[in-house]
Amino acid sequence: MHKTKNAPQQRRSGATPVHTLFELDIVELLDADRLSKVAAGVLGAVHIKNFFTASECRGTVASLAQDSLGEYDQELVGRRIRKLGPAVFDYYNAAEVEPSYWEEAQAAARTRSGLLDGHDPLAVALDRIGAAWKGGVTLATSGGTPLFAGMLREMDEGTGIHFDEVEREFPACLDETPLSQLAFNCYLETPAKGGEVTVFRRRWRPADELQRDGYWYRHDVVAQEPYVTVSPASGDAVIFDPRNYHMVEANHGGRRVTLSFFIGVSRHGNLFVWS
Ligand SMILES: O=C(O)CCC(=O)C(=O)O
Numbered sequence: 031m032h033k034t035k036n037a038p039q040q041r042r043s044g045a046t047p048v049h050t051l052f053e054l055d056i057v058e059l060l061d062a063d064r065l066s067k068v069a070a071g072v073l074g075a076v077h078i079k080n081f082f083t084a085s086e087c088r089g090t091v092a093s094l095a096q097d098s099l100g101e102y103d104q105e106l107v108g109r110r111i112r113k114l115g116p117a118v119f120d121y122y123n124a125a126e127v128e129p130s131y132w133e134e135a136q137a138a139a140r141t142r143s144g145l146l147d148g149h150d151p152l153a154v155a156l157d158r159i160g161a162a163w164k165g166g167v168t169l170a171t172s173g174g175t176p177l178f179a180g181m182l183r184e185m186d187e188g189t190g191i192h193f194d195e196v197e198r199e200f201p202a203c204l205d206e207t208p209l210s211q212l213a214f215n216c217y218l219e220t221p222a223k224g225g226e227v228t229v230f231r232r233r234w235r236p237a238d239e240l241q242r243d244g245y246w247y248r249h250d251v252v253a254q255e256p257y258v259t260v261s262p263a264s265g266d267a268v269i270f271d272p273r274n275y276h277m278v279e280a281n282h283g284g285r286r287v288t289l290s291f292f293i294g295v296s297r298h299g300n301l302f303v304w305s
């Protein structure tokens with residue numbers, strides 16, 4: 031089901047102990063301690079079984095009309111990744127989030143709001159995360175206006191190796207700098223084979239720009255690094271720090287549909303989300 035490859039704990043004689051701390055925890059219920067550990071960089075990922083029930087997944091995917099999906103700029107990313115809703119990523123090359131973002135955001139939130147038997151799957155996910163965190167979860171803001179969070183994303187060809195760090199890619203975007211950035215994905219439908227997500231214990235360094243392969247990065251940047259690989263079943267959710275390099279394998283047989291957003295940890299202890 032899952033694979034963990036960690037470097038051995040280092041403890042040479044005479045040296046102080048140091049721990050790699052990049053495990054994959056598989057749990058039935060999300061808890062605040064694991065969320066903190068991923069945010070603090072001492073846990074590779076948390077894989078939550080059955081975050082959504084089978085009927086919540088089926089209901090949401092069944093009511094998601096194919097024609098409601100747009101996609102990331104194929105010219106930029108080099109593959110087809112479809113999605114409902116705008117990503118601030120779409121505006122990385124602009125100085126700020128542009129008017130078309132807000133229009134798309136409103137339309138997508140409206141479409142998504144009734145997908146789960148008349149309810150919003152994002153609201154359900156945020157309730158469950160808030161219950162685990164025992165604190166508030168709100169939408170992140172940009173220029174005082176709440177951003178869109180909660181894309182429904184469909185990938186067939188996976189992704190290359192990349193990282194996501196809003197403060198480094200789009201410093202003007204969020205009103206509050208998060209102490210840590212997490213990626214949340216709940217897998218509403220999963221392929222028979224493929225679609226695994228691998229997270230490497232390695233953040234971006236400036237010299238990595240020499241290792242770029244178009245939008246993605248060459249495998250060399252993570253070649254020596256510990257990693258965790260998660261093979262989620264439908265209904266499962268995975269939380270990791272996307273500032274670590276990560277990638278998704280291509281699908282074989284079936285669709286891979288996720289509810290996806292980023293989570294920032296606020297200086298006040300609450301969480302804020304965006305896509
Ligand atoms: O779909 C996934 O498993 C992860 C996709 C990804 O790159 C992200 O959420 O940042």
Ligand SMILES: [Fe+2]
Nearest residue numbers: 193194272276
């Ligand atoms: Fe990513």
